[in-house]
Amino acid sequence: MKQTQKKILVTGGGGFLGSHLCERLLKEGNDVICLDNFFTGSRSNVLHLLDNPFFEMMRHDITFPLYVEVDEIYNLACPASPVHYQFNPVKTIKTNVHGAINMLGLAKRIRAKIFQASTSEVYGDPAVHPQPETYWGHVNPIGIRSCYDEGKRCAETLFFDYYRQHSLRIKVGRIFNTYGPNMNPDDGRVVSNFIVQALNNRPITIYGDGSQTRSFCYVDDLIEGILRFMASGDDFTGPVNLGNPTEFTILELARQIIDLAGSGSSIVFEPLPEDDPRQRRPDIRLAKERLNWEPRVGLGEGLRRTIEYFENLLR
Ligand code: NAD
Ligand code: UDP
Ligand code: UDP
Secondary structure, three states: OOOOOOEEEEEOOOOHHHHHHHHHHHHOOOEEEEEEOOOOOOHHHHHHHOOOOOEEEEEOOOOOOOOOOOOEEEEOOOOOOHHHHOOOHHHHHHHHHHHHHHHHHHHHHHOOEEEEEEEHHHHEOOOOOOEOOOOOOEOOOOOOOHHHHHHHHHHHHHHHHHHHHHOOOEEEEEEOOEEOOOOOOOOOOHHHHHHHHHHOOOOEEEEOOOOOEEEOEEHHHHHHHHHHHHHOOOOOOOOEEEOOOOEEEHHHHHHHHHHHOOOOOOEEEEOOOOOOOOOOOEOOHHHHHHHOOOOOOOHHHHHHHHHHHHHHHHO
């Protein structure tokens, strides 16, 4: 039998980012346990991995305790799209807080290194632009996005308390908007919504006037950043921003997708959801300096690959 390098647990492994991460970890010769409750993720994202003897799929909800023996944990379990995390907000908080406590308790017992998929949402509707890790954020604690934003902030607190109190090896990555193949077509996030609408020649739904900005990172770049971060020295806990610093308005994104998909879609404007951040762009100097990492795939190329994925999926 081939010697595997490490035994690794990926929570949320059936989701968009988790499925790409499992694939990369297997390619690098690791033994992977992919855990998911299939709330937003799906077995089809990892179907091509199920035959691999070093891949194990486990149906489990991280709000319940978990007893496994691994060397590393990547904690990605949590719905990421506003539509899904607002569907059952109490459950979202439980996943972020109880889930983090369980995964940290597990990491503590087995002395595993643990990565937390945190988010740019910890900055809320930012008053500082672009956002460096030193910025504490501008977050509404009682709004409709709070279950996610405050849940993720509390998870960061828990990670740093376990680090200080129990000397856990932690890695907190603040992920900015990431897109690519394996996004759920019904996810409700902007890139998947616009591509599916464009491919079906249905109107593109812009919320607000489309002048709000986001910075979109292609999934392969993000996964590379996460892996470099996990491999970095134990003294580098983060938080570290992982994202693409090139910023676009949502209107620019819509036009580019219509263009690349060769679509006849029109654009319609719908009400802006409550607390929708005006702007978002990572300051990635820390990741560049400590991980020698920066994104390589531009928006045009990344969108082309994502459009191709959705074309095959919808066919
Ligand atoms: P996703 O919804 O595709 O994946 C999340 C996965 O977690 C799904 O497979 C879902 O079924 C699973 N899950 C949810 N609750 C669970 C629970 N209680 N127990 C077990 N599994 C559970 O989203 P994604 O984009 O792949 O995001 C993955 C992680 O990265 C999330 O933690 C998200 O907050 C974070 N993140 C993503 C982005 C992004 O732009 N994609 C940005 C910032 C942070
Ligand atoms: N836990 C787990 N798997 C383990 C160890 C702990 O799921 O292998 C859970 C356990 O349910 C506990 C949580 O992690 O509630 C926090 O564990 P910790 O040891 O930090 O706290 P304590 O058990 O002392 O409350
Ligand atoms: N958005 C939009 N139309 C859509 C979906 C989203 O205009 O069909 C907007 C949304 O209001 C936000 C931006 O696109 O301003 C990014 O939304 P997403 O849900 O993808 O991510 P987040 O707001 O969490 O960054």
